[in-house]
Amino acid sequence: MTAVPILMYHSVTDRPAPGTRALSVPTAAFADQMAHLAAHGYNPIPFSSCLEDGMSLRSGRDAHERPVVITFDDGYADFHENALPVLERHGFAATLFVTTGWLADAGGDAAGRPLDRMLSWAQVAEAAAHGIEIGGHSHSHPQLDQLGDRALREELVRNRGLLEERLGRAVRTMAYPFGYSSARVRRMAREAGYDTACAVANRMAAGAADPLAVPRLTIRATTGPGTFARVVEGRDIPLIFLKDRALTRGYAVVRRTRYALRRTLVPQRDAPAGERS
Numbered sequence: 001m002t003a004v005p006i007l008m009y010h011s012v013t014d015r016p017a018p019g020t021r022a023l024s025v026p027t028a029a030f031a032d033q034m035a036h037l038a039a040h041g042y043n044p045i046p047f048s049s050c051l052e053d054g055m056s057l058r059s060g061r062d063a064h065e066r067p068v069v070i071t072f073d074d075g076y077a078d079f080h081e082n083a084l085p086v087l088e089r090h091g092f093a094a095t096l097f098v099t100t101g102w103l104a105d106a107g108g109d110a111a112g113r114p115l116d117r118m119l120s121w122a123q124v125a126e127a128a129a130h131g132i133e134i135g136g137h138s139h140s141h142p143q144l145d146q147l148g149d150r151a152l153r154e155e156l157v158r159n160r161g162l163l164e165e166r167l168g169r170a171v172r173t174m175a176y177p178f179g180y181s182s183a184r185v186r187r188m189a190r191e192a193g194y195d196t197a198c199a200v201a202n203r204m205a206a207g208a209a210d211p212l213a214v215p216r217l218t219i220r221a222t223t224g225p226g227t228f229a230r231v232v233e234g235r236d237i238p239l240i241f242l243k244d245r246a247l248t249r250g251y252a253v254v255r256r257t258r259y260a261l262r263r264t265l266v267p268q269r270d271a272p273a274g275e276r277s
């Protein structure tokens with residue numbers, strides 16, 4: 001069985017904003033991590049190719065090809081400034097999940113509260129032109145599992161529609177903001193036209209993974225070279241990831257319960273798009 005490590009990045013910068021500090025990776029560390037992948041014969045592939053053309057998460061690829069998926073969430077401006085040049089240098093594929101309402105020149109579509117400087121539409125298009133796969137990440141970055149059906153559908157459809165319209169290419173993959181999803185969110189993601197979606201479960205993606213809840217491994221400010229090497233090898237998932245996984249699971253139960261309570265209390269009302277719970 002070939003498990004494909006799917007790496008989750010956010011910001012790549014030496015000067016992170018307060019809201020992204022824990023999940024940002026310094027520019028030099030990112031360059032070292034990509035150099036490690038190149039030196040050890042890893043083969044980065046776009047997220048969507050994990051699950052298409054017979055490449056199941058099981059064993060579709062020869063293990064010797066060492067497939068790995070590199071993903072970036074939200075669409076920070078530093079992706080263009082600091083990450084893209086490194087990816088280009090190595091000829092690495094990657095997938096960028098964009099929150100359309102956060103983009104620097106979202107204009108009348110602006111929604112939500114970006115955590116740092118964001119990409120412009122021209123920069124997203126430039127990344128796409130350079131072979132970066134663009135995926136959805138909701139329109140305003142809400143906790144999707146906490147939204148009513150109407151607002152949830154709006155977040156998914158508006159995000160995908162804007163990306164397809166502005167980039168002129170099909171968008172069939174997405175990542176859930178905060179990694180939060182539920183059976184209802186996954187069903188509506190499929191209805192909105194997504195074939196694959198990323199969660200954040202901090203374990204390797206293996207054969208049984210739901211294509212609409214593919215787990216990723218968080219790379220963060222404190223991920224050192226030794227940890228990174230072990231994570232991409234998948235031989236040994238370090239303790240920090242196991243601890244995160246336990247927290248993620250426990251919290252999912254709390255969140256499902258909270259949503260069920262909200263539905264019971266206000267069964268008729270859909271939350272407006274962009275509302276944060």
Ligand SMILES: [Zn+2]
Pocket residue numbers: 073074137141176177178
């Ligand atoms: Zn996000």
